Amino acid sequence: MLIVMRHGASDEEVRRVCDVIVEMGYQARPMPGRQRTTVGLVGNDGRVDGSRIEALAGVQEVIHVSKPYKQVSREWKAESTIVSLPGGLTIGGEDVVVMAGPCSVESEQQILAAAEAVREAGATVLRAGAFKPRSSPYSFQGLGVEGLPLLRLAKAETGLLIVTEAMDPEGADQVAEVADIIQIGARNMQNFPLLERAGRSKLPVLLKRGMAATLEEWLLAAEYIMAEGNYNVVLCERGVRTFAQHTRNTLDLAAVPAIRSISHLPVIVDPSHGSGNTYMVTPLARAGVAVGADGLMVEVHDHPELALSDGAQALTPSQYAQLVNEVRAIRNLTSPAAGGTPQN
Amino acid sequence: MLIVMRHGASDEEVRRVCDVIVEMGYQARPMPGRQRTTVGLVGNDGRVDGSRIEALAGVQEVIHVSKPYKQVSREWKAESTIVSLPGGLTIGGEDVVVMAGPCSVESEQQILAAAEAVREAGATVLRAGAFKPRSSPYSFQGLGVEGLPLLRLAKAETGLLIVTEAMDPEGADQVAEVADIIQIGARNMQNFPLLERAGRSKLPVLLKRGMAATLEEWLLAAEYIMAEGNYNVVLCERGVRTFAQHTRNTLDLAAVPAIRSISHLPVIVDPSHGSGNTYMVTPLARAGVAVGADGLMVEVHDHPELALSDGAQALTPSQYAQLVNEVRAIRNLTSPAAGGTPQN
């Protein structure tokens, strides 16, 4: 941590800062400069809470050098995490994982048809929401717990793995009985009681990035899960909120190499929520794999124009089959095994 | 709702849109134009879900005219809501409500001293968190349920009302046994199970704006509470996330007149989280009242440099007393009763 003193801060003020650092159990290294004095805080093992120092007289700014997260970082664990799923599937390994399905479970017939269609198109994991967080209390909220047996049925019929969202701690337990991966949605990225409950589950957790989350906040949310002993966390970039109006969210693909550089966790991309427009989903899916993502989560609906939610961003099964072919070809080209640029 | 067809959309495509509108139970009004056809959907009472139509061939864009919220709007209820609190205090009436206190309950001694100090400085409601949502699992998380009896004690000793945050449905019930107002924090603005539980409480709910929430999303969150039968909702602007780096958040004071124009709910301002810097709190508090807010929520700590969280944005009690005097004088000048510009 570096404490930047104001121009003209008194010796007394600098001394007080040094004393507080020592009281806190660290060492202080004052560095007088031409314009101002800075004080280095050393001897810390991880980030120090700077708010007490920020409140002292003469302090202009506190600059953190240590990161506040630990277990998520590559400095903690250098090798990339590979999350293992039933049936030998992995996330973070050689293959790009393709998760697909409708926005929500609507009925037995709909989910079975959708599951069959995405399986044929090449998907290995079925995504579909039983619990749906919706901005309006008057929108379709999903079938709730009644949707879970339908997901179990779809799994039994198709052999697809299941990823589905939990919205509160109680729901996390319910979801864990059916799903192979518990999804935490963007709106709940900082729902800490939910993160802790998911952390106490034995299942892998798919953690979507919050709509206005910095990478640091996103990684700290993953840290909440890991701090409970669950190391199987998959990050999912799904776009952030900006001034741009041509998409529902701005897909921040640079987050993929950035995460890969600072964390060992696998990261996938959701081009459907990341754009909100059908015609952009395939180009952005290709870009997601080209930038180095470990997988894709895509909305596919048998009859998008009949979907109860998010129809405008769903692909048809045949569009999806084409997408899968294209991204697998790109993956083959760009993987390190194929001579692609190493990611780190 | 207005459906904008693509330039060159076929008659067949326009007809299909009209048919779907009729199937959905509304009437279609096609308007051929020089550049393109637009189709008006009429006969709706509230917002129609447009995703099914957006997915049809030839449709370029769906424009909503109706707002998705109802009970929060001035069209639903023209008179401004005045929230009544025990002891005759109101939010949304003539007086500007001043809520103040430390970020978190730290100990009996600390909370009693702080409560006494803010009461003397003019506050009528004590704010302090027992449950603290923190970005990092390694930061001080508040005392949790053990903090609640300390708040009860502070209330008994000082006569101040209590506002404190709940982070999950279970916590909402616990908070409701002690507090006079349940606070929903910015990170939980779209934690729908929590909103519903708060909606089933009899207590007023203070709903902070999410970090990247549009006014529509914020009002819909309030609608979740009202849809459960709880009409005592107070909105709190606390800054949004932007590219700006000179503040922790960008305080969006234009949201106050904007909310006042479209909603009957009272709205207050939090200049402490809205800036993150002590020296900005008083100027922004003045601005908040000058722009028409019904109240202020301000962090005050007896010894900011000893605070376990957010010390860098807390005022001392004497700074706060000066603030209260200044904002009361501004309120007297600008209230409609004093000949100020009417808000609507």
Place this chain on the structure above:
Amino acid sequence: MLIVMRHGASDEEVRRVCDVIVEMGYQARPMPGRQRTTVGLVGNDGRVDGSRIEALAGVQEVIHVSKPYKQVSREWKAESTIVSLPGGLTIGGEDVVVMAGPCSVESEQQILAAAEAVREAGATVLRAGAFKPRSSPYSFQGLGVEGLPLLRLAKAETGLLIVTEAMDPEGADQVAEVADIIQIGARNMQNFPLLERAGRSKLPVLLKRGMAATLEEWLLAAEYIMAEGNYNVVLCERGVRTFAQHTRNTLDLAAVPAIRSISHLPVIVDPSHGSGNTYMVTPLARAGVAVGADGLMVEVHDHPELALSDGAQALTPSQYAQLVNEVRAIRNLTSPAAGGTPQN
């Protein structure tokens, strides 16, 4: 244009809106609804300025259906524009165009070495700034006019085409004597006198997206150039400003399919300014081509650690050669000719 009246607007107010529409030379189509009346403005050929109507009593909102741009749109010209350059090179055709070079022209030796290096690595256009817009007046500002002869020399020696930036109308004329493409930088996207002067040039213009520009504003800036009779405009996505801190700018790759859908102009991507970090440039370049861009502009420097500006985002020539190979392979896979998903 659709005029949304306030709930409870009087008949008199609706009539006044209709009268003004007729005075302006259009027809008014009032549509009474359950919640409010809306009025369609028809008979317009392009966007109507709505500010006069917005100022009328009882008007809540004016919604534009027509776009304000014309010549840039696919509705004006359905076939994609292919910009022809000397020597048979094209932008917007089959091949992905690779522009590369150092941030700025620093010396004869430096620019000749850099030009030679990028040519060998596969580039066909040399980028390098003589005029450099720098945030600080104390930073290296480029060689100015003295840099132009060095670019001419580099062109003569290597056969590369030249793209370089102009910062004011006079500079546009100077640049036009040496360059094959005039570049308008992000900070000058709405420097209208500069756009007009570039529009009167015979050279193709590369128009970078402004740091906070919507697609509409970007296309209107291109419209300024086309309105002067210059139809050879190439758009360049280079990232926008958001709250994200892991990159210098947030590269908005969804802008590529979005532009392609509404405009016939070619669009390229600048992953160097779009990220600001060397290690992200190649992944984002791959993503840019995968999403459908017509070309790439990349910073390459013989000795990045000696660059007078932007060294931290420059690739070495050998990194760049690898990048060119990878993006050409992706282009081959994803082009419509290769059976890739059609863009529109």
Place this chain on the structure above:
Amino acid sequence: MLIVMRHGASDEEVRRVCDVIVEMGYQARPMPGRQRTTVGLVGNDGRVDGSRIEALAGVQEVIHVSKPYKQVSREWKAESTIVSLPGGLTIGGEDVVVMAGPCSVESEQQILAAAEAVREAGATVLRAGAFKPRSSPYSFQGLGVEGLPLLRLAKAETGLLIVTEAMDPEGADQVAEVADIIQIGARNMQNFPLLERAGRSKLPVLLKRGMAATLEEWLLAAEYIMAEGNYNVVLCERGVRTFAQHTRNTLDLAAVPAIRSISHLPVIVDPSHGSGNTYMVTPLARAGVAVGADGLMVEVHDHPELALSDGAQALTPSQYAQLVNEVRAIRNLTSPAAGGTPQN
């Protein structure tokens, strides 16, 4: 400057960083830590360009402690600048300066009527554009040079001072012959040739904040003007671009105390562009003065519904007269002379 090395950077890499620092003429202070080594660069007098060091192997991050601006800062000049205008008017002194007028000069009759109206309502400076930067080439672009004599006339008739915008270096010279203050618009905040020309003028310069400008970029733009010897710079906050849709821009009032803390330059607020909605202008004007601004720039039009541009955000003269009364009363309450909270 602080150089943060990667975790695991080799001694050789640290040594290379130190060597480069010495080659650049400064001293290096390596500080080995538990997690990583950091290297302090000392002996610099102002900000050092870090890009050369950022490009070195083993470097994770370069953190600047020195600010890149000089003459604009309070460290350079501690007393607040008071800009003197003809007739004894000042900006930055006791009184709040009220600038008002229509968006653009439309005709002799219009500008004379508007000038008379705002003078009677209490304004002391007339704002009106002869040169109008408009997003679309098809919008009314102002009268151009022909508008300047009309401004001269309005000045002669009313005694008001004139502030009007220049869009390019040549225009700055033309404007300087008529105006008392040269305005640089938000779109041109980083039009460096224009800033330099305005810097060589003897007139005060009103510098609007760019739509996505950080305070550092804004102050550096002011530094361009001061570096040419013109010390009479007035900053104007006019809102920034964010995701918010209820206003044209998000007015960042915290920028006022932030600027006041780091710079000696006066700062005013434009609530008209800052909101884009008539009904918000007065509340935001009050807030602007309450937060400590030295003045206001407000759009006023005799007949807003007839304005050729920006009618939807213009006040009528009587609304403006009320605004002036209210903000003067707030200023009297909150000025340090009246016992208001000191700003620094």
